[in-house]
Amino acid sequence: MTLATTRELMDHAATRGVGQGAFNVVHLETLEALIAGAEEAGLPVILQISENCATFHGGLEPLALASRAAAEKASVPVALHLDHAESEELARQAVDLGFGSVMFDGSQLDYEQNVVATRRVSDYARARGVYIEAELGKVGGKDGAHAPGVRTDPAEAVAFVAATGVDSLAVAVGSSHAMTERNAFLDLALISRLKAALNVPLVLHGSSGVSDASIVAAITAGMTKINVSTHLNGFFTRAVREYLVADPAAVDSRKYFKAGRAALVPEVSRLLRLFADRPHA
Numbered sequence: 206m207t208l209a210t211t212r213e214l215m216d217h218a219a220t221r222g223v224g225q226g227a228f229n230v231v232h233l234e235t236l237e238a239l240i241a242g243a244e245e246a247g248l249p250v251i252l253q254i255s256e257n258c259a260t261f262h263g264g265l266e267p268l269a270l271a272s273r274a275a276a277e278k279a280s281v282p283v284a285l286h287l288d289h290a291e292s293e294e295l296a297r298q299a300v301d302l303g304f305g306s307v308m309f310d311g312s313q314l315d316y317e318q319n320v321v322a323t324r325r326v327s328d329y330a331r332a333r334g335v336y337i338e339a340e341l342g343k344v345g346g347k348d349g350a351h352a353p354g355v356r357t358d359p360a361e362a363v364a365f366v367a368a369t370g371v372d373s374l375a376v377a378v379g380s381s382h383a384m385t386e387r388n389a390f391l392d393l394a395l396i397s398r399l400k401a402a403l404n405v406p407l408v409l410h411g412s413s414g415v416s417d418a419s420i421v422a423a424i425t426a427g428m429t430k431i432n433v434s435t436h437l438n439g440f441f442t443r444a445v446r447e448y449l450v451a452d453p454a455a456v457d458s459r460k461y462f463k464a465g466r467a468a469l470v471p472e473v474s475r476l477l478r479l480f481a482d483r484p485h486a
Contacts, residue, residue: 208273209282211306211336213482214249215373215429219406224354224424224480227251227286229434231258235441236465240279242473248481249282250473251306253432256259256290262315265295269302286338288432296326306336308375316361318341323369331370337432338408340375341365344465356395359402373430374399375408378423391419393426400427408432417479431480437469444468 218225230236230252243250254270259265269285274390287299287307296307309326311319323339331339341357357376366374376399379391401405406429412420420431449462457460 206277206279206282207275208303209249209284209305210334211251211284211286212245212372214251214282214284215406215458217236217249217273217338218276218430218481222424224420224431225249225251225429226473226477226480227253227288227430227432228437228476229253229255229258229288229432230268230272231269231434231438231441233271234462234466235437235469236268236275238441238469239437239473240275240281240283241466243281243283243477244279245470246474246477246481248282248477249284249478250360251284251286251430252276253434256292256295257286257433259295266302269304271382273303290326291318293326297329300330300333302337304335305374306330306338308340310340310375312340316365320365320368323365323371327370328463331372332467336372337370338373338375339365339369340410342375346373356392359398360400363402366403371405372408373408374403375410377417378409379441391415393422396423396426396428396432406430414435421479421482434478437472437476440468440472441465 214225217248228239228250237251239250247401254268254272259291262268272285276285284305284427287296287304289308289310291310296309299307302331307330312324329336341362355377362374378395407427408430409423409428412431412433412434444459445465448464449455
């Protein structure tokens, strides 16, 4: 199957009022597991490579090319997305490598600087038909987005989208990155207000710290793209740890990575089905 565009997947999910899963590639084994899980569910998936992951691998291109090759062989639609790029140069590189979308994260900048930088990336991406995501508010590390001052303001969000021309917006509504317990409290009323105010899809980052029921409620309230990384990494890591405890003499990393890969597939499939279930279907 030809590599899907993020715009196609997002438009389809937004029209149906369901969630679109977007999961992070860490290495080849997670790449393979994410696609296998999507195929098991029979549903599309957005593969994400973060700036941190690109740095870990010594640059974006090797993992990007591998992800694109795997996506093109998948039996379900797969789109490729650059996640949390704080570097404008990296965002432009992703566009040139054929990514379906890029997320420029200027949330560490003040508002005016965020607008100017995001607009530069947005202009470059949109001129080449690439979907652009940005962030307003601060979806920080654990507990960061629970502080009252970091939630996304609907009026400011409307102005930001108009000024930058982005296609979707990651908003701070109570979730935090890198949470290992699923006990974040989402502000569903704020999600509804943001959905009513904006004409672009909303993106939930930090979903690993959010329960199934809260994610479903967030989708019903107006979220479209649901990002998950840490939660899935836990399934992979636990399986590897269990394998090595059972066989402490193991030295072939393919064997314990295979266990990690296998453990990831059913959870990927389950989450995609959970997000795509229409509440009134």
